[in-house]
Structures are given as C-alpha cells and as structure tokens.
Amino acid sequence: MTRTANISRQKTTGAHYTPPLLGRFVARRILSNLDVGRAEKLRVLDPACGAGALLEAFESAARDEGRVSCEYVGVEADLNALEEARLRLGGTAGDHLALLQGDFLEMAGPNQGMADLWGSTQQMADLTESFDVVIANPPYVRTQVLGAAEARRLAERFNLSGRVDLYQAFLVAATTSLRLGGIMGIIVSNRFLSTVTGASVRRYLANHYDLCEVIDLGDTKLFEAAVLPAVIVGRRKKPAQVRVSQSPTRFMRVYSVPAASVESDAPAQSGGIYDVLEQGRNGVYRVPEGIYRVSTGTLDTARDTGRVWSLTTPHETQWVQQVRSRSAGCFGDLAQIRVGIKTTADSVFIRSDWESLPEAARPEYSLLLPSLSHEDARRWARKEGDLPSARVLYPHEMRDGRRTAIDLACFPGAKDYLESHQARLRDRRYVAESGRKWYEIWVPQDPSGWAGPKVVFPDISPEPCFFLDRSGSIVNGNCYWMTLRPGVSDELLYLLLGLANSRLMTRFHDLAFGNKLYAGRRRYITQYVGKYPYPDPSARPARELVATVKELVESCERGPAETPLSHVESRIERLSQECFGLEPDSGELTP
Ligand SMILES: C[S@@+](CC[C@H](N)C(=O)[O-])C[C@H]1O[C@@H](n2cnc3c(N)ncnc32)[C@H](O)[C@@H]1O
Known part of the structure; x- marks a missing residue:
C-alpha cells in the first residue's frame, strides 16, 4: 500500500495500531485495578483488535502475573488485520482465543454472539456483558469523515449527542460487553477531557464507570496517531449508581518539556518513559525518549458537573487561583x-x-x-x-458606514480577474445561499x-x-x-x-x-x-x-x-x- 493510501485508510478506519510498550502499560493498569483472583478465569475482549497488539500485550502482562486462565476475544472488521492477529496470538493465547470478523457495533448488544472464524465455541464468542476486561484502542473517526448520515445513525443507535465520533459508539457498545465490576482500559483522544464538546463523553464515563485512572499522555508522541492520546481505566457500575470505590480517580498528565527550558537540566533516569509512568510520581524526567514533566493528582469525576476535567495538581490549581485573584479582569474585557x-x-x-x-x-x-x-x-x-x-484582493468597501461588496463595473481589472476564476468562486455555494455576491470573501472582517x-x-x-x-x-x-x-x-x-x-x-x-x-x-x-x-x-x-x-x-x-x-x-x-x-x-x- 502506498503511504498516501495508507494514510487515507487510516483516516477512514481509524487504524493506528498500538505500540507494544503502550499496550503493555494499559494492560498493567487494568490488571492492577482488577478484583479477580489470579487463579480465576478471566475473559478479555478487544472490540477492534486490529493485528492483536493489545491482546498480545495483555496476555504477556497477565502471564507475568501468573494468570494463566484467560480467554481472549478479538473483533475486527478488517480480515487482513485479523489474519495477522491470528498468526501473532495463535501461539500464545492458542485454544483460549476467538477472533471474530465483523462490525463490532453491529455485533455488540444482547444475543448477538456469533461463531469464531477459526472454529472456537459459540459460548466464547458471546459478546454480552460477559467480559471481565475490555482493552481497546477504538477507531477514531470524526463526523466529517464518517459522513453526516452515518454519524446520525450512530447517534441514534448509541444515544450519542453532540459531535459524534466513531470511538464514542465503541465506548458505549464495549460497555455493554463488560460485566458489572469488570475493568475497561481504553486509549482515546485526550480532546474530550478539556473541550466543551467532550461533555457527553465525560458524562457517559462518569455515569457508567467508577473511574480508576485518567492518564493524559499529551504530546509525548508515545503513539503515532494524529490525536493526542489519553488512557482511561474504569470499573463498570450500574448507570448513575453512586461511586462504589472508596479511592478517588487518580490522574497523571505527561507532557514534553522543551529542550531550551530550565527544566531540561533534569538528571537522566535509568529506564524509559514507561518506567517513569509506572512509578507515577510528580517530576521532570530525562529518559531516552525525551524530557517529560509528569503531574499526578486526583480528579473529581463522581459528580456530573459538565465541567472539563482539569488535570492539575493542588499546587498548580493554587497557582492558577493566585494569578486569577490578582487580576483586574481578562483580555476580553x-x-x-x-x-x-x-x-x-x-x-x-x-x-x-x-x-x-x-x-x-x-x-x-x-x-x-x-x-x-x-x-x-x-x-x-x-x-x-x-x-x-x-496581498489580498479585498472586494469589499465601506459605504455609508456599512461594509458592502465593491461594484465590479468600477474596477475593470478586478472584474476581469475574478471572472476568470468564476467557476471556482461560484462553487462556494454557501456564499450565494447567504445572499452574498459570488466574488465576496467568506469572512471579510x-x-x-x-x-x-x-x-x-x-x-x-x-x-x-x-x-x-x-x-x-x-x-x-x-x-x-x-x-x-x-x-x-x-x-x-x-x-x-x-x-x-x-x-x-x-x-x-x-x-x-x-x-x-x-x-x-x-x-x-x-x-x-x-x-x-x-x-x-x-x-x-x-x-x-x-x-x-x-x-x-x-x-x-x-x-x-x-x-x-x-x-x-x-x-x-x-x-x-x-x-x-x-x-x-x-x-x-x-x-
Ligand atoms: C486504532 S486501531 C486499533 C487496533 C488494535 N486494537 C491496536 O490497538 O493495535 C482500530 C481498529 O478498529 C478496526 N475497526 C474499525 N471499525 C470497526 C468496526 N466497526 N468493527 C470492528 N473493527 C473496526 C480498524 O480496522 C482498526 O484495525
């Protein structure tokens, strides 16, 4: 596949595979929050498993913990990727593996179990509320790429509001596959944390999960997707049930530090960025991947206030408050x-x-x-x-204190020039539809x-x-x-x-x-x-x-x-x- 074709495929299917170390990190975060004994059977689902990176990472991390009794189910729309997953996982997960080809969003939900492509049992492939663990890096595909009709259909089916993205539908569908008390570990774009439009995702997570950890990996480039990733780890609860867990949601924020900054004098660490993340301690760390500032703290996700989730330490919150308390107003005033x-x-x-x-x-x-x-x-x-x-050809002028389009008859040069580009300009149908002349600038100021x-x-x-x-x-x-x-x-x-x-x-x-x-x-x-x-x-x-x-x-x-x-x-x-x-x-x- 050419690079361009690959990029456009990635855009429409959201296929950015998880690097092994990030997969292992997510797996370990899930395992550390799990309430299932080591000897007990564990059912693990990746609803968009691609070439199997996350299932492989989970299998390896679970084995390191002495968990050998796990069943793995991977669902994937792309048959080639699924074949890769089979080759990759066949040796390790072997008999305890079911790989299903299809659209997870159609398959999830009550009584939608189906047989595995490679002959595993029907029971193993039951996708309804039967999993102890969901590990996922779902496709991230925006409304513009999905198309308005598909976005509307997904919004209706999964009760989504606001600007719909495919990953939101996966979040809802994968939740229906998780048993109450089961753990979801999911890699998503960090945008929903801090944007007004992310409110519906925040609300959904707070209503359906006791959130254990929110990890904003910021601009660390630990993941090659076009979005900045965050990892969310939560325990499924009944919708709107009050928080069951006694411990608050922990957060960790990791951002790179510019090499020119005073902080770049931080001493070098042994190990890499993932060792630093596992330790989860505040500080500036110089590791082979770069220089990073790690901030940790707790996050109030229990109440649905609609506010953004601000991942700031008490010290940072205090700093912002001090700056605000000494201000006379804001720039906009x-x-x-x-x-x-x-x-x-x-x-x-x-x-x-x-x-x-x-x-x-x-x-x-x-x-x-x-x-x-x-x-x-x-x-x-x-x-x-x-x-x-x-220089910009500015086809507007002020007349009687009002901005209007110039009269082309008075500007024969501009008239000739604009007419030579008429087809392109008239193509901007929204200009005419808003009652403006075809040669106007869309936002003239x-x-x-x-x-x-x-x-x-x-x-x-x-x-x-x-x-x-x-x-x-x-x-x-x-x-x-x-x-x-x-x-x-x-x-x-x-x-x-x-x-x-x-x-x-x-x-x-x-x-x-x-x-x-x-x-x-x-x-x-x-x-x-x-x-x-x-x-x-x-x-x-x-x-x-x-x-x-x-x-x-x-x-x-x-x-x-x-x-x-x-x-x-x-x-x-x-x-x-x-x-x-x-x-x-x-x-x-x-x-
Ligand atoms: C971001 S990739 C992640 C793959 C893998 N879990 C990983 O972490 O490496 C998302 C995957 O979802 C698949 N996908 C997209 N839409 C899907 C759907 N409706 N049902 C199942 N898989 C889908 C894509 O083909 C892609 O392999």
Whole structure:
C-alpha cells in the first residue's frame, strides 16, 4: 500500500495500531485495578483488535502475573488485520482465543454472539456483558469523515449527542460487553477531557464507570496517531449508581518539556518513559525518549458537573487561583479578539505574484492589500516598512458606514480577474445561499479595525508569537488579531502584548485550558486568549511592563535588536510575575 493510501485508510478506519510498550502499560493498569483472583478465569475482549497488539500485550502482562486462565476475544472488521492477529496470538493465547470478523457495533448488544472464524465455541464468542476486561484502542473517526448520515445513525443507535465520533459508539457498545465490576482500559483522544464538546463523553464515563485512572499522555508522541492520546481505566457500575470505590480517580498528565527550558537540566533516569509512568510520581524526567514533566493528582469525576476535567495538581490549581485573584479582569474585557479573514478560495484572493499578471487582467492596486499571515509572524514586532509579500484582493468597501461588496463595473481589472476564476468562486455555494455576491470573501472582517495598531498572533504555534502591527495590513485567517475596545488607553495594548508573550501566561494557558496539540503546539484562539488575566494597570510593575514592551517593540521595528532579546524578555518575565504577586524567579514559571 502506498503511504498516501495508507494514510487515507487510516483516516477512514481509524487504524493506528498500538505500540507494544503502550499496550503493555494499559494492560498493567487494568490488571492492577482488577478484583479477580489470579487463579480465576478471566475473559478479555478487544472490540477492534486490529493485528492483536493489545491482546498480545495483555496476555504477556497477565502471564507475568501468573494468570494463566484467560480467554481472549478479538473483533475486527478488517480480515487482513485479523489474519495477522491470528498468526501473532495463535501461539500464545492458542485454544483460549476467538477472533471474530465483523462490525463490532453491529455485533455488540444482547444475543448477538456469533461463531469464531477459526472454529472456537459459540459460548466464547458471546459478546454480552460477559467480559471481565475490555482493552481497546477504538477507531477514531470524526463526523466529517464518517459522513453526516452515518454519524446520525450512530447517534441514534448509541444515544450519542453532540459531535459524534466513531470511538464514542465503541465506548458505549464495549460497555455493554463488560460485566458489572469488570475493568475497561481504553486509549482515546485526550480532546474530550478539556473541550466543551467532550461533555457527553465525560458524562457517559462518569455515569457508567467508577473511574480508576485518567492518564493524559499529551504530546509525548508515545503513539503515532494524529490525536493526542489519553488512557482511561474504569470499573463498570450500574448507570448513575453512586461511586462504589472508596479511592478517588487518580490522574497523571505527561507532557514534553522543551529542550531550551530550565527544566531540561533534569538528571537522566535509568529506564524509559514507561518506567517513569509506572512509578507515577510528580517530576521532570530525562529518559531516552525525551524530557517529560509528569503531574499526578486526583480528579473529581463522581459528580456530573459538565465541567472539563482539569488535570492539575493542588499546587498548580493554587497557582492558577493566585494569578486569577490578582487580576483586574481578562483580555476580553479590554480588547476585541477576532480571527483574520477567511476567503475560502485563498489561491484566487491571496497572491504574492500579482505583478506577474498581464496588466489588463490585474486587479486595481487599491484593492490589493498587504496580508499578514502565519509566516509573517515575528514575536514582538516586524521591522518597520517590511510589508508582507502576499496581498489580498479585498472586494469589499465601506459605504455609508456599512461594509458592502465593491461594484465590479468600477474596477475593470478586478472584474476581469475574478471572472476568470468564476467557476471556482461560484462553487462556494454557501456564499450565494447567504445572499452574498459570488466574488465576496467568506469572512471579510472589519477594514476600519486594521488601520490602527493591533496585536496579531498565529492561531497555532508551539510558543506564543504575539506581535504589534502598525502597517495597516489585513490579517489572514490563520492568525487572530486584537484591538483595544473604545475608551481603553492605547498603552494597554503593550501590557497585553507583554503578558501574552510571557512564560507566565503560557503556563496559565496550559493549566487553565489543558489543550495542547500534537508536537507541543498550542492553539491561540479568542476562547482562550480572551480569558487571559491582566493585572491592575496602574500598579508599578504593570507600568514598567508597558514601558519595557514599548521600548522592545520600537527596537524590533527599527531592525536587529540593540539589546539581546533574551535580556529584555527576562525583564518582561520578572515584571509579569510581579504584576500577579508571584515571587520573581521562584522557579514557578516552568511550562
Ligand atoms: C486504532 S486501531 C486499533 C487496533 C488494535 N486494537 C491496536 O490497538 O493495535 C482500530 C481498529 O478498529 C478496526 N475497526 C474499525 N471499525 C470497526 C468496526 N466497526 N468493527 C470492528 N473493527 C473496526 C480498524 O480496522 C482498526 O484495525
């Protein structure tokens, strides 16, 4: 299979196989929470077993514990994968193995048992409430890929709400295969922990399980899927029954530490990341796979509050509370924060080569506005006069205080150009359906806002990259921009800029929103940045911060920095900490 075909197959079937060490880790977490004696028979199900990685890991971990009396059932839609599983497991799980080909979502539920492909007994293949253990890494396939009709069908069948993903259906179906008191150990995307849309999954888990452990493996890259994984281990209980277990839900959060950070001086550990995870102790660890910060604590999952599950230690919670308690408000009170323009046909509207078009088919220069995008972002400020190379054909103007589409008759160059791309532009049917002209930009934004000073930032980046722009450029849809609300003093834009780029705010971002993306990137969007706290602007540290940032911005605008950037940034860091009453350089500001 070619790489592209493989990737697209992975997208539609969610087939990312679990690496053996991660499989073993999940198996051991399940075993350590199990209440079945070692000599007793154990029935284990993987409802989407692929090539058998998880069943193999469980078999090996159980054998190491002296459990030899286990029955394994694997279900898989893909016959080739199942054949691989048979070859892999046949030798070890042997007579105690049933591998079933089919759609688990159709097979699960009352009286749906079926015969094993390779002749095991009907009884072994009974999928109803008969398992002591479910171990799973179910397919993760989003609504967009599933298609609306399939998503609706799954939502009805499994009583799902919100944005449906295939893994949610598996979670519900696999629960019906688990006996009360049985343990589920499942690898899922960590998104549901921290997103509003994850509320239905959190509610389902809290209602049907006494959750033993929630482990957010964050950006550790321990798993090659496009999502960041979490491992959930829970004991099935009757729906809505109060928590049976006396012990609270334990959580562990593991994130990589940037090599440049002060924490990267952590001493090297013997063993690898999984040994560290097994120990489950707070700290920063340097292991062959990288440098990681491990945070542990307990999580209140018993009450269904609808709130996100914030995996923060008491110490971290206290830190966030302190920052909040010293704030005068949040960024959203002082500034309007918006996403840049979205043309939905960038190659037509945004180009760096307008000059190369024949003059007759070239839009009028007055319509071609400099367009700031991700690649143009420079922390703090761009050099003055350094306009972005791309320009956007902006087919809107203000008339009588209202934004309207330009009249093409007045712009023959733009008319010619746009008409030459008419088919592509008209293809955006939603533009016409919303009563707009075919050549309009989908999200045009407010041109008067661009003229004044604004803080611009890329929507996704590993570190904050906020910068002041005074060039009047338009902001592209892969960036956000922030302008002060009417009546707010101009100086405060420097205060917000300094804080937004500080490590203090990065830490706040991580702890308060817990939403890191793959490869250590963060999402900077209105929903988060609007909630950043700011301190009393009239207090000394805030005033000094304004002056320092202003000087830094002006120096960046003049050209290469006169004072080393790191020097000024340390000062900004110290002042930011002081603003919130934190001890300067208390070591509290590590990400
Ligand atoms: C993420 S992979 C995990 C495989 C294996 N458990 C592992 O951890 O390596 C998910 C598997 O689910 C299978 N699958 C997708 N839809 C399925 C369905 N409706 N019924 C059974 N298996 C399905 C895919 O073919 C894929 O092998």
